[in-house]
Amino acid sequence: MSNEASTSGKETLTVRDNRTGQDYEIPITDGTIAAKDLGQIKIGDDQPGLATYDPGFVNTASCRSAVTYIDGDKGVLEYRGYPIEQLAEKSSFLEVAYLLIHGSLPTKDEMDAWVHEITYHTFVHENVKSFMEGFRYDAHPMGMLMASVGALSTFYPDARNITDADNRHMQIVRMIAKMPTLGAWSFRHAQGKPFVYPDNDLGYTANFLSMLFKMSEKKFEADERLVKALDTLFILHADHEQNCSTNAVRSVGSSEVDPYSAVAAGVAALYGPLHGGANEAVLRMLRRIGSKSEIPAFMEGVKNGNERLMGFGHRVYKNYDPRAKIIKKSAEDVFEVTGTNPLLDIALELEKIALEDEYFVKRKLYPNVDFYSGLIYEAFQFPPEMFTVLFAIGRTPGWLAQWLELVQDKDQKIARPKQIYTGDRQLTFTPASERWA
Ligand code: SDX
Numbered sequence: 001m002s003n004e005a006s007t008s009g010k011e012t013l014t015v016r017d018n019r020t021g022q023d024y025e026i027p028i029t030d031g032t033i034a035a036k037d038l039g040q041i042k043i044g045d046d047q048p049g050l051a052t053y054d055p056g057f058v059n060t061a062s063c064r065s066a067v068t069y070i071d072g073d074k075g076v077l078e079y080r081g082y083p084i085e086q087l088a089e090k091s092s093f094l095e096v097a098y099l100l101i102h103g104s105l106p107t108k109d110e111m112d113a114w115v116h117e118i119t120y121h122t123f124v125h126e127n128v129k130s131f132m133e134g135f136r137y138d139a140h141p142m143g144m145l146m147a148s149v150g151a152l153s154t155f156y157p158d159a160r161n162i163t164d165a166d167n168r169h170m171q172i173v174r175m176i177a178k179m180p181t182l183g184a185w186s187f188r189h190a191q192g193k194p195f196v197y198p199d200n201d202l203g204y205t206a207n208f209l210s211m212l213f214k215m216s217e218k219k220f221e222a223d224e225r226l227v228k229a230l231d232t233l234f235i236l237h238a239d240h241e242q243n244c245s246t247n248a249v250r251s252v253g254s255s256e257v258d259p260y261s262a263v264a265a266g267v268a269a270l271y272g273p274l275h276g277g278a279n280e281a282v283l284r285m286l287r288r289i290g291s292k293s294e295i296p297a298f299m300e301g302v303k304n305g306n307e308r309l310m311g312f313g314h315r316v317y318k319n320y321d322p323r324a325k326i327i328k329k330s331a332e333d334v335f336e337v338t339g340t341n342p343l344l345d346i347a348l349e350l351e352k353i354a355l356e357d358e359y360f361v362k363r364k365l366y367p368n369v370d371f372y373s374g375l376i377y378e379a380f381q382f383p384p385e386m387f388t389v390l391f392a393i394g395r396t397p398g399w400l401a402q403w404l405e406l407v408q409d410k411d412q413k414i415a416r417p418k419q420i421y422t423g424d425r426q427l428t429f430t431p432a433s434e435r436w437a
Pocket of ligand 1: 242278302307368369
């Protein structure tokens with residue numbers, strides 16, 4: 001084969017299997033090759049063809065999607081083509097939810113109908129209340145949310161009719177509407193406080209704050225600046241292409257289960273400290289560092305591999321997470337109302353050091369969405385274990401938009417990857433009675 005690159009200009013890959021000397025031409029489509037096209041590369045007709053090995057799907061596209069676009073090198077994030085910066089500044093969470101689910105911005109009538117539908121589906125069956133009251137007094141709210149979302153599938157058995165568009169729409173409305181109720185009740189249970197029912201006079205985010213914090217007052221009054229800041233945080237968390245929890249929703253959804261069960265799988269994945277649980281882990285990390293003077297020792301621990309700088313790094317962003325920039329600005333608005341968080345100084349110093357330190361620069365580790373969000377949540381008086389519940393409420397429209405794409409995508413099949421088998425083969429079984437005699 002000649003050394004100079006032979007540019008045929010064709011959108012194909014020519015590979016030679018040196019085991020057989022056989023050449024293969026594989027089509028390139030949208031910057032990918034179809035893994036199934038590797039199956040033809042084999043050393044004999046009775047041998048399996050080649051497959052790919054990609055733990056964590058670091059370099060594997062699982063689907064075609066038009067919901068969210070990310071350019072990790074440029075720090076670009078767009079929902080249905082709209083830059084996140086514009087949506088965060090000018091839109092509302094329910095309008096962004098409509099955009100993600102329906103694929104276009106709503107007319108006034110469409111928005112009014114959407115808001116009405118969601119407002120009037122915020123209640124849950126009273127049995128859900130008693131179900132949630134059954135958790136231990138100190139149950140983690142994410143564990144309660146994961147279980148309660150899954151339990152909703154038993155209250156709406158018709159949700160398994162996933163091929164019916166009207167049915168899908170109804171379940172999507174219910175889930176977006178009820179997630180704040182379940183999230184707030186998980187919080188109230190952990191606080192040992194009575195559950196507060198939805199107040200349909202309030203907007204989506206104000207109603208959530210009412211269910212969280214209302215006590216004996218007749219009507220909950222939320223500070224508009226806090227409502228706006230939390231609504232913006234929901235927008236920033238609404239979708240993020242094929243992240244771990246969305247992959248879980250798609251993988252579970254590929255078995256054609258109902259959307260409540262698929263979203264419950266997403267909540268479960270989000271719970272992990274490497275994913276949505278990172279915002280809680282950031283606060284615990286900042287508390288553990290305790291003061292700016294302790295930062296150098298902590299950073300040494302990170303570079304020795306004994307620590308992770310939680311809230312830093314990202315599979316896709318090799319630049320500053322655009323959401324982190326916006327959250328950092330939102331923090332100023334919130335701290336105006338609540339007073340600043342002393343941990344903010346430690347976070348700012350950590351960021352300053354990390355952005356100059358070779359270890360982080362070489363690995364392109366920048367603050368991600370979780371680095372500053374926890375500081376805002378804490379300013380709202382949320383305990384750290386509630387932070388990921390807030391992430392889940394924001395991410396629900398994204399999970400559902402991706403699930404909708406999945407169930408209507410003719411390319412999709414039940415998720416069932418291959419493996420590389422490393423275990424024993426063909427052993428002879430000796431019954432216990434002989435093994436133990
Ligand atoms: C979210 O996917 C999404 O879109 C997720 C999300 C969304 O909106 O859905 O954006 C939300 O989950 C944000 C990420 C929140 N997680 C954290 O903040 C936890 C800390 N960060 C990491 O654990 C890590 O950065 C991940 C999990 C986010 C990404 O992991 P990758 O892509 O698998 O990268 P990696 O673990 O292979 O790391 C590459 C290198 C390694 O070093 P070397 O082996 O090359 O020596 O970078 C190092 C890692 O050790 N590294 C870190 C680090 N993150 C990566 N070192 C110290 N601190 C970190 N935070």
